[in-house]
């Protein structure tokens with residue numbers, strides 16, 4: 216089984232760092248829990264280019280982003296011993312070295328926790344499905360409808376404020392932490 220693990224929203228809590236930078240720059244007081252939509256910056260009165268500029272700044276230096284679940288390295292290591300685990304992220308390839316450094320720092324290491332680091336553009340939103348994985352661990356609500364049409368594949372939707380209105384059914388399951396991810400994969 217080939218498994219694709221996302222970075223942002225699954226391993227790294229990028230939105231926490233995003234809110235800190237955004238609030239400092241624009242004098243706002245946004246918090247992670249307020250991010251209830253994928254395209255949240257439209258509601259924050261910035262256009263997509265301006266909104267993405269902050270993401271790119273964080274991609275260039277990811278060391279301050281909080282790690283989501285301290286159980287992830289051990290569980291990923293076990294999964295990668297049994298299955299073929301890659302990290303598949305919509306961070307663009309330009310930022311590979313910075314991403315690699317941050318993952319290494321959190322004990323997410325190539326050939327131990329994962330085999331390959333695959334970086335893609337963030338558009339179209341379902342670009343990851345063009346890569347052939349059997350199971351995806353991802354927080355992106357835009358993957359849900361397309362993957363429901365691909366019955367042989369599975370999505371473990373990592374619970375986040377921006378995917379709360381998604382109904383998880385058929386080949387889509389909601390997971391809240393890495394222990395649940397491990398359990399669900401063993402059950403499948």
Ligand SMILES: [Mg+2]
Nearest residue numbers: 221223224354
């Ligand atoms: Mg993500």
